[in-house]
Amino acid sequence: MPPLVKIRSERDHMSAIERRIADFILDNAHLLRDYSSQQLASALGISQSSVVKFSQKLGFKGYPDLKYSIGEAVARAGNEGGSSPPTAGPANDYDQLAERLRLSRTAADEETRLANPQADVEAIVRLIDDAPKLFVYGLGDDGLYAREFAMRLSLLGMLTVHHADPILMMANLSAARPGDVLLVFSEFGKLPQLFQLSRQFQDMGGKVVSITRHSANPLRAHADGALVVCAHDPAPHVAQLLYRSALQSLLDFVFVLLCHANPDRHRQLGVNLERIEHLIDT
Known part of the structure; x- marks a missing residue:
């Protein structure tokens, strides 16, 4: 299961501190590569060990493993959404919007399937x-x-x-x-x-x-x-x-x-x- 989908699916069963970490990651997934576990803990006003335990509870070896997995997922989504090189003109904008919407729908369907055991x-x-x-x-x-x-x-x-x-x-x-x-x-x-x-x-x-x-x-x-x-x-x-x-x-x-x-x-x-x-x- 993709890491962000896994976080969303388990959020309701998390403690208050874990939900704060989860919400921050879900809202800032594209920026997570710039955060160490200590920086993330400082941004949320929690202990570094809470970040590590959160990562391990999700099945990762530690925070670096979680961060790497999320980074890969974000990069993959970015490549899928923009795999065609941009060229000028209304026709290209039309095609890009259509393709992005199609890919977004596919992703939403897949996440929904995974979220319903x-x-x-x-x-x-x-x-x-x-x-x-x-x-x-x-x-x-x-x-x-x-x-x-x-x-x-x-x-x-x-x-x-x-x-x-x-x-x-x-x-x-x-x-x-x-x-x-x-x-x-x-x-x-x-x-x-x-x-x-x-x-x-x-x-x-x-x-x-x-x-x-x-x-x-x-x-x-x-x-x-x-x-x-x-x-x-x-x-x-x-x-x-x-x-x-x-x-x-x-x-x-x-x-x-x-x-x-x-x-x-x-x-x-x-x-x-x-x-x-x-x-x-x-």
Whole structure:
């Protein structure tokens, strides 16, 4: 696993001092080659031994080994993003932007795949497949992906309840029973109403699966299962595009796993798609 992905994936389980080191490295990976362990410790106001222990906890021999590995990863990313020699002209800018976006999407998809261990994803697929009812919820942009995924689940023959209105979804909680699953889409996982909705659903015996960024957030911390999305870029508008792209790829994979996990679901999908096609043609 690439070192920066490994740091992001383990950040939530780190101590306060380790999180400070992790955040500094993630924010300044391209500058890390200029920092010795003592300089890094001084910049963060911690002991040098904390930096060394942090490196060893991640599986490296020491800080120099960690720094070298991160330096290689940063250099590799830079070469991939700028392998073509620059030439003047609008056409070249057009091609370079297209290639950089493609490479960034590929990297976000790969990081997202690595951040979601197979065992965790398969456990979530089993939860969804075994659920008597599925409740799907998201607000704003998250609501668009929640609605589309709810439709896919319905095509598999699953009883799915979807709402983009928190009041309507709260009212529907009265129909929740033990074993039901609530899928909550929230990029940052910090909206109080989503956390309240999730806790009430759990109090009724249901299981909550969060779909958020790969960051520490209350929704993810208290969910029974979590799908996480990695999407990082210095430009905010690109980071948002990467999040949407990686999220869609992750949901597509979960859908494919559901089809393979239950042949009856797969057959029902074929029946429903045929019915839809017949409806459109008539």
